[in-house]
Amino acid sequence: MRRSRVASVVALGVASALVLAACGGGGGSSEGGGAGAPGGGTFSLNINSDPENPLVPGNTTESEGSQVIRALFTPLVTYNNETVEIEYGGVAESIETEDNVTFTVTLKDGWTFHDGSPITSSSFVDAWNYTANVENAQGGAYFFSKVVGYDGENPKPAMEGLQVVDDRTFTVQLSAPFSQFPLMTGYNPFSPLPEAFFADPDAFGRKPIGNGPFKADTEYVPGQGITLSRFEEYAGDDKAQAGGIDVRLISDVNTAYNELIGGNLDVFRYQVPPELATIAPDELGDRFFEREASSFTFMGFPLYDPRFQDPRVRQAFSMAVDRPAITEAIFSGTRTPAYDIIPPTIDGHRPDACQFCQYDPARAQQLLAESGFDTSQPVELWFNSGAGHDAWVQAVGNQLQQNLGITYSLRGDLDFAQYLPLAEEQGMTGPFRLGWGMDYPSPENFLGPLFTSAGLPPAGSNYPFYSNPEVERLVAEANAAPTNEEAVALYQQAGDIVLTELPVMPIFFSVSQGGHSENVDNVQFSPFATDIVLTDVTVNG
Amino acid sequence: MSRYIARRLLLAIPVLIGASFFIFFLVYALPGDPVRALAGDRPLAPGVIAELRERYNLDDPVFVQYLKYVGGLLQGDLGIDFSGRPVSETIAQRIPVTAQLALTALVIEAVIGLIAGIVAGIRRGSYLDNLVLVSTTFLVSIPVFVLGFTLQYFLGVQIPLFPISGTNEGLYSYLLPGFVLATASMAYVARLLRTSLAENLRNDYVRTARAKGLPERMVIGKHTLRNSLIAVVTFIGADFGTLMGGAIVTEGVFNLPGVGRAVFDAVRSQEGTVVVGITTFLIFVYIFFNLVADVLYAALDPRIRYE
Secondary structure (H helix, E strand, C coil): CHHHHHHHHHHHHHHHHHHHHHHHCCCCCCCCCCCCCCCCCEEEEEECCCCCCCCCHHHCCCHHHHHHHHHHCCCCCEECCCCCCEECCCCEEEEEECCCCEEEEEECCCCECCCCCECCHHHHHHHHHHHHCHHHCCCCHHHHCCECCCCCCCCCCCCCCEEEEECCEEEEEECCCCCCHHHHCCCHHHCCCCHHHHHCHHHHHHCCCCCCCEEECCCCECCCEEEEEECCCCCCCCCCCCCEEEEEECCCHHHHHHHHHCCCCCEEEECCCHHHHCCHHHHHHHHEEEEEEEEEEEEECCCCCHHHCCHHHHHHHHHCCCHHHHHHHCCCCCEEECCCCCCCCCCCCCCCCCHHHCCCHHHHHHHHHHHCCCCCCCEEEEEECCCCCHHHHHHHHHHHHHHHCCCEEEEEEECHHHHHHHHHCCCCCCCEEEEECCCCCCCHHHHHHHHCHHHCCCCCCCCCCCCCHHHHHHHHHHHCCCCHHHHHHHHHHHHHHHHHHCCEEEEEEEEEEEEECCCEECCCECCCCCCECHHHCEECC | CHHHHHHHHHHHHHHHHHHHHHHHHHHHHCCCCHHHHHHCCCCCCHHHHHHHHHHCCCCCCHHHHHHHHHHHHHCCCCCECCCCCEHHHHHHHHHHHHHHHHHHHHHHHHHHHHHHHHHHHHCCCCHHHHHHHHHHHHHHHCCHHHHHHHHHHHHHHHCCCCCCCCCCCHHHHHHHHHHHHHHHHHHHHHHHHHHHHHHHCCCHHHHHHHHCCCCHHHHHHHHHHHHHHHHHHHHHHHHHHHHHHCCHHHHHHCCCCCHHHHHHHHHHCCCHHHHHHHHHHHHHHHHHHHHHHHHHHHHHCCCCCCC
16 A cells, blocks of 8 residues: 555656656657668667776876777787687788897788878887876886886986888887787887877867777767767778767766667677676577686785795795685676686786685685684785775685684775775785786786786886796796797796796686677677777668 | 855856866876876886876976976967867766756656655655655665666667667767666655645645635645745755766766766776866856756845845
8 A cells, every 4th residue: 555655746747747748848869870871870888987097098098088089099910719819900011030139010001090191110119108108107107117218216208229210111129038029019008199189189078089989079078978970081991981989978887787788779888797697698599698808817826925925835825815706706707717817818818827716715725824824813915995896895704714723803994095005115014906907918918917027017017026036037038038928937937936936816717698689780799809890780771 | 136146156266176176186196107007917118107297297296297287278278188179078968968867857857756755745644645655765775776777678679669878869868868867866855845834734824825815726826836936946056066976877878978977987097187076067067057056046035135
């Protein structure tokens, strides 16, 4: 009885809202899938936050801005979407080297920016010098740290290591051999910039003039998004199938999902939250898609703390964690257990590289007993607040408690603004959460910044302050290896040492999930986390 | 009257200056390094960190930072946010969205709240009174995001009466979010009016009015209701400020690019200029609408005169 009364009042409210609606009047404009060029059509795509920085490729290293930047810019090289191997589908005709130190880049003929200006060697050299100059405060500056003349501390307008040979050729000299350099050049900060950028960087950041398969039709409007259309003079092979993209900012993932179900959003890209992951595959059927992704989440050990200096302690902790239980129970399969430090999307990944990551409580107890770890003192587990890490870190704690008899307390009260400086000052008192995403598909992108001295903060993310001369040597050797096979083998050897000494315990890799409307087809993720391969998407007539 | 208004507006100036400094100081007092929060899991070159700190005056003491901010303000410069965008632009883009949402909510709240309050107040103890009582309790106790997503799902996705989210359909886009935002306040308005009306109906002047044979509609409409509205007008005036600044959840659910979201993000990333710029503006709105409420008193109650 009471319920029906309540319902009637709610209905009353809604009815009055409807009356108001009638008074207010308002057009019923339709959206999504408007008619575009023949074989074109427009589709809508969500991003879930404003790009953190102006849309300049050298300053865009986070996922949402990257999705837009990758539509607007094509760097020197591209990657095969299946094998993730390097392909010369970008502006570079070739990148050649004799010694892995000096690279000669030859550009293809006929590439132009969206404003019609030609792409020359200077388009790259000037862009790279601008990005690397710390005075310009570009987030991607450190990607040039391997180039001769890079200065991460002081302003420097040009690096000696970049030399223009002619309009279509330039050379890059590195300070140490690095065979993976060509792989790196597919990343945003290595994109070319037109002269228009240097004339007015602010205006450019709102409405970039790139060289990619899509061009910007509008300025980026914060809180709303940007409209892109196909660049008809695009010189690359991966010409866009669709005529345009309506990039819409939808900050709440549940709202975005409702828009997809309601038919107003064509491509829904996200790491689907666990509560949706159980519904989405059934509800969407063959319009659901997913891909193992490269985001790596792990817990670092404070190696500066005497309690965690014995590798057996770290091995015991790692073996006491039941990773599949966490990825299934807490993430409903939207994460995959990590048994390697190299993610599944990259050549060199091994599904069982880490023997000390296999769940084995008995062995864990034995190792912990041998190490003489004081279990009477509680262990503090750290994670940054407000980022959804509470549940799984607590699960790790419960498993440690259950399997090793360790009491734990959660320290999830700091956000990144405090968390990272604390980690940098060696202030962590127990295992602490860290994450790393792929910038370029090389094992070096994970080993270098996370486990070598070159990666010590703030230059990299080696927050456990791990250092092992043997790892450094193997990584350096791999960097100088003449072939990729040899390099990968050496990286794996370095990885084996890391996975035995365990400065961090790998926990999981991400799985990107998404859905699309009936309006579009051929929607899939690129190897870059939640990035959609925009050029492949077709709009159904 | 106009002197009273001028005096109240002049008084707003010290309030705005004090509040802006207070807010600036609070944002400054937040622990941690905003530049690091900006980069998250990704590293930054040391020189880039230094450059960003300098660009946003983060190395100066708070007073110097504030003076630099006010110095810019006097030249009409509200500063820039961490992505290099002028704060004035952010305000200009987002205030209209939030203002439309808040006004829609205010209208819905006033219309439904007043009708429900009058009905309940006149017929105390009746079926309708109980209905208002129960339904307002119910509305107040549902968290906004639950109501928001429920209505969005049923009235946006299942029965597509309203747009699911966004502002593409003009005023129509604001109806559902406006209703969701208004629910709690509408319940308060109804209850406030009901109590006030019920109380006033017991007053001597009502008895006198009835005794001289005035029709019931006049008794209530002209005498009792007018008196009872004072409390409600105070509440609605103050509530507009709350609706402007407190719509974070509703703006999130319905994906409206308003100030709530912007302030929330700015506080999290410790962007002092954005927080101060927007909140100072909101404080002004708050002061202004309270002033409007005060002026309305005089219209409602002839005994109140402002000199």
